[in-house]
Amino acid sequence: MASELLGSDATAAASESRSESQSRHPTRRHSWSGGTLSRTLVQIIGFGLPWPVRRWLLCKLLGFSIHPTARIGLSLIYADEVMLDKKAQLGHLNYIGRLDRFVMGEASVIARYNWIPGLAKSVDTPFFKGRLNRRSDLMLGKGALITTWHLIDCTDAVIFEDYASMAGARSQKLTHGIDIVRNRQLCGRVHIGAYSIVATGSIVLKGVTIADRCIVGAGSVVINSVKESYSWVAGNPAVFVRKMPETSKLLHRTEPTVY
Numbered sequence: 501m502a503s504e505l506l507g508s509d510a511t512a513a514a515s516e517s518r519s520e521s522q523s524r525h526p527t528r529r530h531s532w533s534g535g536t537l538s539r540t541l542v543q544i545i546g547f548g549l550p551w552p553v554r555r556w557l558l559c560k561l562l563g564f565s566i567h568p569t570a571r572i573g574l575s576l577i578y579a580d581e582v583m584l585d586k587k588a589q590l591g592h593l594n595y596i597g598r599l600d601r602f603v604m605g606e607a608s609v610i611a612r613y614n615w616i617p618g619l620a621k622s623v624d625t626p627f628f629k630g631r632l633n634r635r636s637d638l639m640l641g642k643g644a645l646i647t648t649w650h651l652i653d654c655t656d657a658v659i660f661e662d663y664a665s666m667a668g669a670r671s672q673k674l675t676h677g678i679d680i681v682r683n684r685q686l687c688g689r690v691h692i693g694a695y696s697i698v699a700t701g702s703i704v705l706k707g708v709t710i711a712d713r714c715i716v717g718a719g720s721v722v723i724n725s726v727k728e729s730y731s732w733v734a735g736n737p738a739v740f741v742r743k744m745p746e747t748s749k750l751l752h753r754t755e756p757t758v759y
């Protein structure tokens with residue numbers, strides 16, 4: 501599960517499921533200081549290379565950990581730790597920036613045109629100095645799915661458990677905001693439970709956890725955690741609508757994409 505990696509070393513946790521050849525390229529941490537330009541050039545140069553050569557380049561020069569069956573499209577990744585498990589798919593024209601960790605579990609998918617900024621702890625910033633537990637992570641479990649044209653703010657961790665889905669387009673996950681009483685920036689994790697679906701055009705705010713096997717209706721604004729599994733919530737702010745049948749096949753799917 502994606503959340504299990506937050507409490508342990510990502511490379512050690514993933515090594516059990518990676519091949520022997522994969523383990524020869526362990527995840528390495530990289531400082532942001534002076535490295536952004538070189539990482540950009542390496543990735544752009546790699547766009548014109550065959551995938552096996554490009555994968556070798558990303559692992560060797562940038563310290564990525566990429567299973568031989570995983571794929572990365574024409575996207576830019578800036579993270580101190582990067583791990584793609586077997587059959588993970590990152591599509592074209594995604595920006596993933598300034599993260600502590602970027603982990604895609606087995607057969608997880610990020611499609612196209614997603615903007616995923618973060619604020620790695622290695623970045624010298626006056627913000628969130630007192631938030632010692634903050635991690636700028638994006639963690640996708642097995643079969644998790646992010647479709648197209650989404651904004652995912654990874655100031656704090658965003659976690660998609662197994663087969664969790666950010667469906668449709670133009671949804672937002674926001675992990676930071678302003679406390680208007682204290683005039684301070686605050687942050688909090690967003691956690692999407694296993695098999696849950698956040699429908700198109702929705703906003704999920706900082707600190708929200710959505711339980712397993714729930715549906716967030718299109719255009720909803722979720723400001724409070726959804727604690728009961730099989731809940732359907734919708735509206736602005738999102739409220740409980742009804743209980744979903746526990747036999748719903750959508751909430752027990754075995755593939756990221758619904759055909």
